[in-house]
Amino acid sequence: MFIFDILVFLLILISHGLTAIVNTNDFPQILTRQHNQTLNLSDTAILTCHVTNLGNHHVTWLKYDRNTSTFLPLTVGEQVFLSDKRYSVTYYSISSDNSYWNLEIYNTKLSDEGIYECKISNRRRSVSIKIHLYIQIPMSIQPSRLYVEPGSEVELDCMIYNINTSSITWAFSSYDNTYHYSNHLDGIHEKIQHEKNISKLQLIIPHAQTYHSGLWTCTYKRQRRSARILVVKG
The missing domain is CATH 2.60.40.10 (Immunoglobulins)
Structure with a gap:
């Protein structure tokens, strides 16, 4: 009986482990790699974040703020938190679990230069990539x-x-x-x-x-x- 209880306990541990693995694999992934992007002043910047298995999660775009040394949110999903109308977010899907979330900045200014982050997170996990945007002057x-x-x-x-x-x-x-x-x-x-x-x-x-x-x-x-x-x- 004791051996049977141990076997049951081990099976429960294994099942929980497999569940954890499945849940981990189910978490969204960002396929876009971190990179630098250089544009001319007044160009339109399109920062792309290629996501798989998004499910019910949300894609958040943030920008690094030097004054606070933190990343401040610009968008969550399709919602934009800036009053600056030059900023917008667009997305499109190429399959049920494959989508692109683009942060678009029209008529770029020198102040738009900086580090942007595409992030997906919940209470337990998060994934993100950073894009360094450079604005060059004619x-x-x-x-x-x-x-x-x-x-x-x-x-x-x-x-x-x-x-x-x-x-x-x-x-x-x-x-x-x-x-x-x-x-x-x-x-x-x-x-x-x-x-x-x-x-x-x-x-x-x-x-x-x-x-x-x-x-x-x-x-x-x-x-x-x-x-x-x-x-x-x-």
Whole structure:
């Protein structure tokens, strides 16, 4: 009788274990991998969360808040908690247990940059993935390639949309690594201009020499634009 009771007890434990495994496997999964996403200013951002076996659970989109060092909810299911009408959530299903939940941000601003989280949770479990959204600003350099003779004046224009030019820096990489750029060296200087919504930081080399040949790069945060200069005789 004692052995029978033990067997019954073991069977109960096994059945509970199997039930727990089934319940664990029944919990929703997020198939989207964590990644970075880069868009231009004013583009529409579509952050996608591919979900399986959602059942009665809800997909929540959150954004990391630096002030509180926590993730704050933006949406739960189809409900949006922001007054900002640029934010919306859409979803569609490709099968009964396979769906896509998209957080859409229209006319992106610099303030939209940050870490977003797609999350599914209940009292016992949670799954989530993070997407780091970067917003880049239209930026260009002119000319991008230049051939001049020694002694010529060179002007490079680094232009960026509506940004303080003090945030832009210049760097130089020579072809033979014999010259290191420093502002005011060889009379090289910078000039700032503003035209409507465009800010221009101009780099001026008054008397270009052969050692100025190389790659001149203007940088704003993660964005870089480069110009190749070749100073040669005749």
